[in-house]
Each structure stands twice: as C-alpha cells, then as structure tokens.
Amino acid sequence: MEVTSGSRDKTGFFTQGRWWFKALPVKLKANMVDMARSLRKLGQEDPRRVVHSLKVGLALTLVSTIFYYLPLYKNFDPNAIWIVMTVVLVFEFSVGATLGKGFNRGIATLLAGGLAVGAHHLTKHLGRVGEPMLLGLLVFLQASISTFLRFFPKIKASYDYGMLIFIMTFSFISVSAFRYDEIFELAQERLWTVSIGGAACVIVSILVFPVWASEDLHNLIALNIEKLGNSLEGFGDKYFKRTGGEGCKDDKEFLEGYKSVLDSKTSEESLANFAAWEPGHGRFPFRHPWKLYLKVGTLARECACRIEALNGYLNADMQESSEVGSIIQEACTNMSIESGKALKELALAIKIMVQPSSAHSHIENAKSAAKNLKSLLKSGIWKDIDLLKVITEVTVASILIDVVTCTEKIAESIHELASTAQFKRAEPTLSPEKLNSGQMQCVKSSQILNCPHVVINVCE
Amino acid sequence: MEVTSGSRDKTGFFTQGRWWFKALPVKLKANMVDMARSLRKLGQEDPRRVVHSLKVGLALTLVSTIFYYLPLYKNFDPNAIWIVMTVVLVFEFSVGATLGKGFNRGIATLLAGGLAVGAHHLTKHLGRVGEPMLLGLLVFLQASISTFLRFFPKIKASYDYGMLIFIMTFSFISVSAFRYDEIFELAQERLWTVSIGGAACVIVSILVFPVWASEDLHNLIALNIEKLGNSLEGFGDKYFKRTGGEGCKDDKEFLEGYKSVLDSKTSEESLANFAAWEPGHGRFPFRHPWKLYLKVGTLARECACRIEALNGYLNADMQESSEVGSIIQEACTNMSIESGKALKELALAIKIMVQPSSAHSHIENAKSAAKNLKSLLKSGIWKDIDLLKVITEVTVASILIDVVTCTEKIAESIHELASTAQFKRAEPTLSPEKLNSGQMQCVKSSQILNCPHVVINVCE
Numbered sequence: 001m002e003v004t005s006g007s008r009d010k011t012g013f014f015t016q017g018r019w020w021f022k023a024l025p026v027k028l029k030a031n032m033v034d035m036a037r038s039l040r041k042l043g044q045e046d047p048r049r050v051v052h053s054l055k056v057g058l059a060l061t062l063v064s065t066i067f068y069y070l071p072l073y074k075n076f077d078p079n080a081i082w083i084v085m086t087v088v089l090v091f092e093f094s095v096g097a098t099l100g101k102g103f104n105r106g107i108a109t110l111l112a113g114g115l116a117v118g119a120h121h122l123t124k125h126l127g128r129v130g131e132p133m134l135l136g137l138l139v140f141l142q143a144s145i146s147t148f149l150r151f152f153p154k155i156k157a158s159y160d161y162g163m164l165i166f167i168m169t170f171s172f173i174s175v176s177a178f179r180y181d182e183i184f185e186l187a188q189e190r191l192w193t194v195s196i197g198g199a200a201c202v203i204v205s206i207l208v209f210p211v212w213a214s215e216d217l218h219n220l221i222a223l224n225i226e227k228l229g230n231s232l233e234g235f236g237d238k239y240f241k242r243t244g245g246e247g248c249k250d251d252k253e254f255l256e257g258y259k260s261v262l263d264s265k266t267s268e269e270s271l272a273n274f275a276a277w278e279p280g281h282g283r284f285p286f287r288h289p290w291k292l293y294l295k296v297g298t299l300a301r302e303c304a305c306r307i308e309a310l311n312g313y314l315n316a317d318m319q320e321s322s323e324v325g326s327i328i329q330e331a332c333t334n335m336s337i338e339s340g341k342a343l344k345e346l347a348l349a350i351k352i353m354v355q356p357s358s359a360h361s362h363i364e365n366a367k368s369a370a371k372n373l374k375s376l377l378k379s380g381i382w383k384d385i386d387l388l389k390v391i392t393e394v395t396v397a398s399i400l401i402d403v404v405t406c407t408e409k410i411a412e413s414i415h416e417l418a419s420t421a422q423f424k425r426a427e428p429t430l431s432p433e434k435l436n437s438g439q440m441q442c443v444k445s446s447q448i449l450n451c452p453h454v455v456i457n458v459c460e
Numbered sequence: 461m462e463v464t465s466g467s468r469d470k471t472g473f474f475t476q477g478r479w480w481f482k483a484l485p486v487k488l489k490a491n492m493v494d495m496a497r498s499l500r501k502l503g504q505e506d507p508r509r510v511v512h513s514l515k516v517g518l519a520l521t522l523v524s525t526i527f528y529y530l531p532l533y534k535n536f537d538p539n540a541i542w543i544v545m546t547v548v549l550v551f552e553f554s555v556g557a558t559l560g561k562g563f564n565r566g567i568a569t570l571l572a573g574g575l576a577v578g579a580h581h582l583t584k585h586l587g588r589v590g591e592p593m594l595l596g597l598l599v600f601l602q603a604s605i606s607t608f609l610r611f612f613p614k615i616k617a618s619y620d621y622g623m624l625i626f627i628m629t630f631s632f633i634s635v636s637a638f639r640y641d642e643i644f645e646l647a648q649e650r651l652w653t654v655s656i657g658g659a660a661c662v663i664v665s666i667l668v669f670p671v672w673a674s675e676d677l678h679n680l681i682a683l684n685i686e687k688l689g690n691s692l693e694g695f696g697d698k699y700f701k702r703t704g705g706e707g708c709k710d711d712k713e714f715l716e717g718y719k720s721v722l723d724s725k726t727s728e729e730s731l732a733n734f735a736a737w738e739p740g741h742g743r744f745p746f747r748h749p750w751k752l753y754l755k756v757g758t759l760a761r762e763c764a765c766r767i768e769a770l771n772g773y774l775n776a777d778m779q780e781s782s783e784v785g786s787i788i789q790e791a792c793t794n795m796s797i798e799s800g801k802a803l804k805e806l807a808l809a810i811k812i813m814v815q816p817s818s819a820h821s822h823i824e825n826a827k828s829a830a831k832n833l834k835s836l837l838k839s840g841i842w843k844d845i846d847l848l849k850v851i852t853e854v855t856v857a858s859i860l861i862d863v864v865t866c867t868e869k870i871a872e873s874i875h876e877l878a879s880t881a882q883f884k885r886a887e888p889t890l891s892p893e894k895l896n897s898g899q900m901q902c903v904k905s906s907q908i909l910n911c912p913h914v915v916i917n918v919c920e
Contacts, residue, residue, distance in 0.1 A: 042611055049611045057604035060627075061596045064635045068592045084635055088603075088628040132528045136521045143548075144517035151502055151509045167520075168548040175524045175544055262765070266726045305722070308762065309769035312862045377848040387854070388837040395858035398851055402772045 048093075051209045056091050059204045063087050063197065082190060086197025091205065096213035096274030098205040102198035103277070104162030109194045112166045113187035115142075116173035120183050135174050143167050157273055213274035214284045220271065221293050222350040224264060224300050225410065227257030229343030231307050232403065236336030238314065258311075261304040268297045283353060292417040296350075299413055303406040310399050313392050328393040331373040335400045338366035339407040346414050353423045356414050363411055366404045373397055508553075511669045516551050519664045523547050523657065542650060546657025551665065556673035556734030558665040562658035563737070564622030569654045572626045573647035575602075576633035580643050595634050603627050617733055673734035674744045680731065681753050682810040684724060684760050685870065687717030689803030691767050692863065696796030698774065718771075721764040728757045743813055752877040756810075759873055763866040770859050773852050788853040791833040795860045798826035799867045806874050813883045816874050823871055826864045833857055 043050045063083050090105055092098045123134045149155055150163045169190065177183045205211075272290045280286035342362035349356035387394075417423075503510045523543050550565055552558045583594045609615055610623045629650065637643045665671075732750045740746035802822035809816030847854075877883075 038612070039608075042608075049608060053604040053608035056607040056627075057600040060603045060631055061600040064599050064631065065592065065596055067635055081632055081636060084631050085628055088624065088631060132525065136525055139524050140517040140521040143520045144513040147516040148499075148502075148509060148513035152498070164548065167516075168545055171520055171524060171544050171548060172541055175527055176541060262722070262761070263725055265723055301722070302768065305765040305768040306772070308765040309859060309862070312766070312865075374848055377851055388834055391837055391854060391858055394847070394851060395855050398855035399769060399859075402769070405772075 048209070048211050052093050052211065055204055055208050056088075058208070059087050059091055059200055060084065062204075063200055080193060082193035083197040083200070086194050087201055090198050090201045094211045094213035094216065094271075094274050094278075095202075095205050096276070096278040098201050100158065100274060100277040101161050102202050104159060105165050105194055106191075106198055108162040108165035109169050109191050112169035113173055113191055116170045116177070117184055117187050119174055120177040124177075131177075135177065139171050139174055142170050157269075158276075210281075212278060212281060212284070213271050214278050214288065214290070215282075217268065217271035217275050217290065217293055218284070218350065220264065220268060221296055221300070222347045224261045224297065225343050225350065225414075226347035227261055228300060228303055228307065229340045229347060231256075231258040232336050232340030232343065234340075235307070235310060235314065236333045236340060258304040258307045261300055262308065264297065265301065268294060289417060289420045292413065292420060296410065296413045296417060299406065299410045303403060303410060306399055306403045306406060310396060310403070313396050325390045325393050327376060328373065328390065328397050331369050331376065332393070332397050332400055334369035335366050335373070335397075335404055338362045338369060339400075339404055342366060342407055342411065346411055349418065349423070350414060353418075353421075355418050355423050355425050356411065357425075359411055363404075363408055366407065370401045370404050373401070508669070508671050512553050512671065515664055515668050516548075518668070519547050519551055519660055520544065522664075523660055540653060542653035543657040543660070546654050547661055550658050550661045554671045554673035554676065554731075554734050554738075555662075555665050556736070556738040558661050560618065560734060560737040561621050562662050564619060565625050565654055566651075566658055568622040568625035569629050569651050572629035573633055573651055576630045576637070577644055577647050579630075579634055580637040584637075591637075595637065599631050599634055602630050617729075618736075670741075672738060672741060672744070673731050674738050674748065674750070675742075677728065677731035677735050677750065677753055678744070678810065680724065680728060681756055681760070682807045684721045684757065685803050685810065685874075686807035687721055688760060688763055688767065689800045689807060691716075691718040692796050692800030692803065694800075695767070695770060695774065696793045696800060718764040718767045721760055722768065724757065725761065728754060749877060749880045752873065752880060756870065756873045756877060759866065759870045763863060763870060766859055766863045766866060770856060770863070773856050785850045785853050787836060788833065788850065788857050791829050791836065792853065792857050792860055794829035795826050795833070795857075795864055798822045798829060799860075799864055802826060802867055802871065806871055809878065809883070810874060813878075813881075815878050815883050815885050816871065817885075819871055823864075823868055826867065830861045830864050833861070 067080055067083065086105065090098060090101045092101055119135065119138050123131045123138075126134060146163050146167045150160055155163065173183060173187050173190070176186055272294050275284075275288070275290045278284075280288075339362070342359045345359035345362060346356050349359065527540055527543065546565065550558060550561045552561055579595065579598050583591045583598075586594060606623050606627045610620055615623065633643060633647050633650070636646055732754050735744075735748070735750045738744075740748075799822070802819045805819035805822060806816050809819065
C-alpha cells in the first residue's frame with residue numbers, strides 16, 4: 001500500500017516536473033515580454049531617463065578612455081581609478097543633484113585631506129606605539145562626531161553625502177599613514193582625482209541635454225495644482241451626476257489626481273533642495289524663490305486633504321433629491337467647478353510664468369456661490385425638512401466652502417510667488433492689431449496643459 | 461561738504477566695525493550655546509543616535525587597527541583600505557539598512573567582478589587597439605543599462621545601492637585591466653575586502669545595542685494611531701469647549717499630532733523595506749507581515765485627512781449654540797471621544813502585541829452615537845431652525861460619522877495584522893486570584909503610552 005502510494009507520489013512528482021519544464025519556456029517568454037513592456041513604459045513616461053542613462057555611459061566611457069590613453073604622470077597610476085568612481089557616484093539625474101554631490105565630495109575631500117595630513121604631522125613623531133593609538137583615537141572621534149552631526153535635519157538635507165565623504169577620506173588618509181610616508185601626495189592625488197571626476201560629471205550634466213531640478217519642481221507644483229483643479233471639476237460633474245458638463249471627461253484619472261498630491265511632499269522638498277544648487281538658467285535666475293514653491297505645495301496638500309474628505313461622500317448613497325437638496329447642489333456645483341477652474345488657471349499661470357490675473361474672476365464666482373449658499377441656508381426654506389436626507393449635501397457644501405477658502409489661500413501664495421519671481425504680466429485682452437502684426441506669439445494653454453477647454457492667451 | 465560727509469561715513473563705518481567686533485564674541489557665544497542646545501536635544505530625542513555614532517567610530521577604529529597590526533598578506537596592502545571604505549559606506553542606523561546595503565554591496569561586487577574578469581578574458585587577445593575599444597563599449601553598455609534599470613521603482617526601493625556598486629566595480633575592474641594583468645587577483649581582493657568590511661558592519665550592528673528597523677516601524681505605526689486618537693479626543697474636548705474632560709490635556713501638541721501622520725508615508729515605506737532585510741529577533745519572527753503595517757499606515761493617513769478637514773472648523777466662529785446645536789454637539793463629542801479611545805486602545809494593542817479586543821466596545825459606542833445622531837437628524841426637532849447657525853455642527857457631525865467609519869476600517873486592518881502576526885490574546889478581565897498569585901506580570905499601559913488615563917492590563 002505504502003509502496004503504491006509512494007510510486008504514485010513519484011509519478012505525480014515527475015508528471016508535475018515535466019509539466020513545469022514544459023511550461024518553463026512559456027513562462028520565461030511571458031516574463032521577458034512583461035519586462036520589455038515595463039522597460040518601454042519607463043522610457044516613454046520620461047524619455048529623459050533614457051538620455052540620462054546614455055549620459056552616464058558616455059561620461060564613464062570618456063573617463064575610462066582618458067585613463068587608458070593619457071597617463072598624466074607616473075604617481076597618478078593606481079589611484080587615478082578614483083576618477084571613475086567619482087563619476088559613478090556623483091553623476092545624478094538632475095544638474096542640481098550632480099552639483100550638490102560634486103560640491104559635497106570636493107569640499108569634504110579637501111577638508112578631510114587637510115585635517116588628516118595635519119593629524120599625521122602631529123602624530124608621526126610618537127613612534128610605533130603612540131602613533132597608531134593617537135590616530136585611532138582621532139579616527140574614532142571624527143567618525144563619531146561626524147556621524148552624529150548627520151542626524152541634524154539641515155545637514156541631512158544638504159550635506160549628508162559630504163559628511164560621509166569626510167569620514168571616509170579622513171579615515172582613509174589617516175589609516176594609510178600607518179603604511180605610507182607620502183601621505184601629502186596621497187591626499188593631493190585624491191583631491192585631484194575627485195576634482196577631475198566631479199568636473200567631468202558637472203560638464204556632461206550641464207552641456208548634454210541638461211535635466212534641471214528647478215524645471216521639475218516648477219512643473220511638479222503646476223501639475224499638482226492642475227490635478228486639484230481637475231479633481232474639483234470632476235467632483236462637480238460626478239457628484240451631482242451632471243452630464244454634458246464642460247469638465248474634463250476622464251473621470252477616474254482626474255478624480256484620483258489629488259491622491260498623488262498628498263504624497264508629493266518628499267519629492268518637492270528634495271527637488272527644492274537640488275534646485276538651490278543650480279546656477280541661473282533659462283527662465284530661472286539664480287536665487288529664484290524656491291521656498292515659495294514649497295509654501296504653495298503645502299497649501300496644495302491641505303486642499304487635497306479637503307478633497308479626500310469630499311471624496312468620501314462621492315460614493316455615499318445619494319438620497320432622492322428634494323427641491324431644497326437640488327438648490328444646494330446647484331451652489332455646490334458652482335463652487336466646485338469655479339474653484340477647479342481657478343486652480344487650473346493658477347496652474348497654467350505658474351507653468352507659463354505669468355501673473356495669475358485670470359484666476360481672480362473664477363475665485364470671485366466661487367466666493368459669491370458660497371455667499372449665496374450661506375444666505376440660502378439662512379432663509380426660511382428649511383421648514384419641515386428631513387435633515388438626514390440633505391445631510392450629505394450640507395456637509396459637501398460646508399467642505400466646499402472650506403475648499404474655496406483653500407483655493408483663495410493657494411491663489412494668494414501663487415501671487416506672492418509671481419511677484420517675488422517677477423512673472424510677466426499677462427495682457428488680459430489682445431488688440432487685433434497686435435495679433436495681426438505678428439509681434440507676439442500667443443501660446444494656447446491646451447498645448448501646455450492637456451485640458452482642451454481652458455484657453456487663455458499669453459504673450460511672450 | 462563732500463569731504464565731511466565722506467569722513468562722517470568713514471567714522472560711521474569704523475564705529476559700526478568696532479561695534480561688530482565687540483559684538484562678535486557675544487554672537488559667537490550665543491551661536492555656540494544654540495548649537496550645543498540643539499545637539500543635546502538631538503541626542504535626548506533619541507539616545508540611540510549617540511550610541512550609533514559611537515558604534516560607527518568603534519567599527520572604524522577596530523578595522524583601522526586591524527589594518528595596522530595584521531598585514532594579512534603582501535598583495536593585500538594598498539587595497540585593504542577598501543575595508544575601511546566599506547565600513548563607512550555600509551554602516552547604517554538600523555540593522556536592516558546595514559544588512560540591505562551589505563548584501564547589495566557584496567552581491568554586486570561578486571557579479572560585477574565576475575563579469576569584468578570575463579570581459580577581460582574575452583578582450584585581452586584583441587591587442588592595444590581592439591581591447592580598449594571593446595572594453596569601452598562594454599563599460600558604456602553596462603553603465604547605461606544599469607543606470608536605466610535604477611529607475612524601476614522596485615529596483616530603486618531595494619537594490620539601488622547594489623546597482624551603483626555594480627556599475628562602479630565593473631568599470632573599476634575593466635578599466636584597471638588596461639594597466640594591470642593580475643586582474644583576477646584584483647577582483648578577488650575587492651570581494652574579500654568588501655566582505656570583511658561588510659561583515660564587520662553587520663556584526664557590530666547586530667551585537668552592539670542593535671537598532672531594529674522592524675521595531676521602529678512597529679512603534680511608528682502604533683504612535684501614529686495613538687496620535688490620531690489623541691487628536692480626536694482633543695478635538696472632542698476643544699471644539700465643544702468641554703472643560704474638565706478626561707482627555708489628555710496638552711491640547712496643542714495632541715491636536716497637531718495628526719499632521720505628522722500625514723507626512724509619514726516615506727519613513728514607513730523605507731522602514732518596511734529595511735525591516736524585510738532583518739532576521740527574526742525578539743518579538744518579530746522572520747517574515748513578519750510588514751506589508752500589513754503599510755496598509756494600516758495608509759488607512760491612518762486617510763483618517764488623518766478627515767481630521768485635517770475637521771480641524772478647519774475648530775477655529776470657525778462658533779455661533780451661540782441653540783438647543784438643537786447642543787444636542788448634535790453631545791453626539792459629536794461622543795463620536796469623537798469614543799473613536800479617539802478606540803484608536804488609542806488599538807495603538808496600545810499594536811504596541812504590546814495583543815489582540816485588540818478592548819477597542820471593540822469603544823467602536824460600538826461611537827457607532828451607536830452616530831446612529832443616534834442620524835435618527836436625531838430624522839426627527840422633527842428641525843422645524844423653524846436657522847440652518848446657518850448649525851451648519852458647522854452638522855458638517856462636523858457628518859465628517860465625524862466618516863471618521864467613525866475610518867476608525868472601523870483601521871480596526872479591521874489591525875485585526876488582520878494581529879491575526880496574521882499571531883498577536884497574543886489579551887484576557888479581558890483578570891481574576892483577583894491570578895493577580896495575587898503573582899503568576900502574571902501585568903503591564904500598565906501608562907508605562908508604554910504616555911497618556912495616564914488609558915489603563916488596560918496585559919499579561920505576559
């Protein structure tokens with residue numbers, strides 16, 4: 001009995017094994033196809049990724065070739081490889097990140113090298129017992145202190161990599177002092193190689209299809225504000241089951257857009273940090289007010305929170321609307337859609353860097369809708385009403401009033417940004433002569449934001 | 461006239477200069493005191509930071525000393541310094557992060573070294589023109605492909621450092637092949653040094669006051685849920701101007717606690733990522749369900765968003781409360797405080813790893829308060845009412861009903877976590893005999909969470 005069961009098990013095992021082997025090529029093929037698809041998607045989402053990868057390959061190959069063909073001087077030999085390492089470690093996606101890392105690496109190498117050479121000169125007369133003990137103590141002290149300093153939020157944000165390189169270079173040169181006497185040359189060599197590698201990164205990063213963190217932060221903030229606008233417009237359409245409204249149609253995507261806004265704090269902060277390292281370029285002068293972008297971002301997240309709360313009522317069982325309910329709904333639709341439009345105008349104004357004057361009228365509309373609603377609530381239409389039937393509407397209305405306030409705050413912060421960063425003044429209307437004379441090139445917003453019904457004319 | 465003004469300017473300049481010099485020591489002293497204060501605060505907030513810094517110093521000094529006293533074998537010399545570098549780069553705050561980085565560095569070095577040696581064997585017969593060209597091409601290809609792969613979210617989360625080391629080691633060894641013939645020894649040496657350095661980090665990290673990312677994630681989630689609970693309790697107290705309530709008193713801190721919950725996504729994700737690297741230890745076996753913690757975290761953020769929306773009404777001008785208003789307020793207070801208590805019980809249950817049975821009654825209370833409120837809204841008390849006067853109350857009530865639903869969802873997810881991770885079953889009541897017999901050691905919650913009025917007994 002046991003034997004039979006065992007042999008049956010065995011047969012089963014082999015059959016399964018055969019199946020598995022037969023299925024293997026199919027599975028492998030499916031996996032490969034999946035992988036190729038995600039790779040293509042990754043590249044299509046942001047083609048700069050492909051360019052960046054090629055740039056890193058290029059910089060590394062250039063440096064390697066230099067290493068092969070140009071032996072600078074004899075002593076340079078074994079450690080010249082540090083150039084290659086520096087390129088791998090310093091080359092980042094954006095110019096700002098590359099500059100920040102390069103600066104950190106350079107300054108930290110200089111300081112740590114200098115200190116380590118100093119420490120060597122202090123200790124070299126102490127003999128074979130005293131020297132390693134004192135050097136060991138120094139290594140311990142600097143590593144402990146520098147590691148602790150890395151916990152400082154400000155240092156962590158901008159100089160973390162520098163602290164790491166500081167610890168590494170100091171230890172490296174001090175410890176090398178145990179073995180080699182030409183420690184000054186070693187420190188010098190390290191500084192040279194790091195400088196050459198860092199310079200190669202910075203040059204390739206800036207000259208070959210540069211990716212600016214400043215541009216990314218600017219676009220991210222504009223996109224987030226736009227997403228909030230789309231969500232509000234979509235909400236106005238969907239919640240009140242309006243059909244044929246002017247809102248953008250792709251509901252799901254628009255409605256959920258605000259969720260990514262909630263999670264964008266980290267990327268905004270790191271982009272602002274990188275942007276601060278970047279030199280003035282294109283539309284962004286040096287000392288562009290990056291901190292104001294973060295302020296707008298914070299307010300955008302507060303607004304996104306309100307939209308998240310609103311979203312909870314989107315799927316609530318809608319009661320049969322009473323007459324009163326539909327009056328509230330009308331006001332809500334107006335508030336929602338007008339705030340949405342205002343946010344989208346603001347987003348566009350950031351994107352093309354003009355004063356956000358056109359948003360003003362939408363905010364006023366939203367505010368007057370809120371005011372109407374309030375006076376409506378005060379009026380006598382509420383007698384003999386089942387409040388439970390309109391509680392959803394009342395709550396939505398109340399949160400929307402809050403959203404209008406949020407929108408106003410966002411508008412204020414964007415105004416502050418626009419005036420500090422000296423955005424251009426958009427002409428409210430264009431005279432036909434100017435249009436015909438061809439002196440101005442007008443940009444259709446639909447080319448910039450992908451929502452076809454917001455069109456304002458902007459003059460460059 | 462001009463001369464006078466010039467000399468006056470000069471005098472002014474010198475006076476100012478003297479002032480500045482006089483003020484310098486005072487300013488410097490103030491800065492130093494400030495710095496010392498922030499350093500002390502940094503250490504007091506989390507004393508493990510001090511311990512970690514000392515550990516890094518210790519590991520580095522140990523490795524340096526070994527480098528000095530134990531010349532393993534002759535060839536080892538110049539590159540043994542890589543041990544020191546590995547220690548600096550791999551030693552992270554938590555065991556999981558250190559293990560992850562060590563594993564990444566080890567495997568990447570092994571793979572890249574193997575491939576580079578293979579590439580060298582392929583190309584070494586091609587002569588002084590062909591070899592560097594083909595090697596350069598290979599360096600270009602691997603650097604570009606690996607850099608592109610780093611954009612994959614999954615790879616970025618867990619293997620980013622490995623990819624970097626892969627690019628670096630492959631380039632390093634390939635490029636060295638231009639100059640040296642003993643490339644196999646070079647690759648071997650690199651692998652050895654990285655292994656020794658990595659092992660030193662892992663050993664010190666695990667054996668000397670280990671900091672477990674798993675523990676941190678566990679505590680962070682518990683703390684966040686607790687903060688939500690405190691905010692809700694505080695809201696119940698403050699909004700309805702209750703005095704002498706049982707809620708925790710330090711209003712401002714408790715009310716604002718939820719804000720940090722909103723921003724904790726990144727830390728949760730990276731902690732979960734590190735925790736997955738950690739071996740089983742203490743209360744956390746290998747394959748503890750870390751992903752469920754992230755689920756709880758996501759729901760907590762959704763709840764925090766509702767509380768943020770609620771908070772907008774905290775400072776709204778409170779109208780003179782009508783009778784009806786105070787009836788709603790009563791129900792709101794109950795919902796808020798009961799949800800808050802439920803969340804705090806849930807937090808405690810996570811913290812001490814017991815089944816969260818005691819939260820059930822609070823959730824039921826909150827739900828029945830919500831139900832009461834709904835029936836209240838349906839009743840006839842609303843005739844002749846100025847809705848504008850109670851709109852804030854109605855909105856708060858409605859959002860609170862949503863918060864109760866959120867709390868229930870959080871409770872469900874924590875139940876799922878508790879049963880998957882096999883938390884202990886807490887005995888609902890303790891018989892006096894058991895208490896007196898001393899068979900059980902009961903933990904007062906106040907020792908764990910810092911809110912004195914939640915006390916449940918947990919038996920170990």
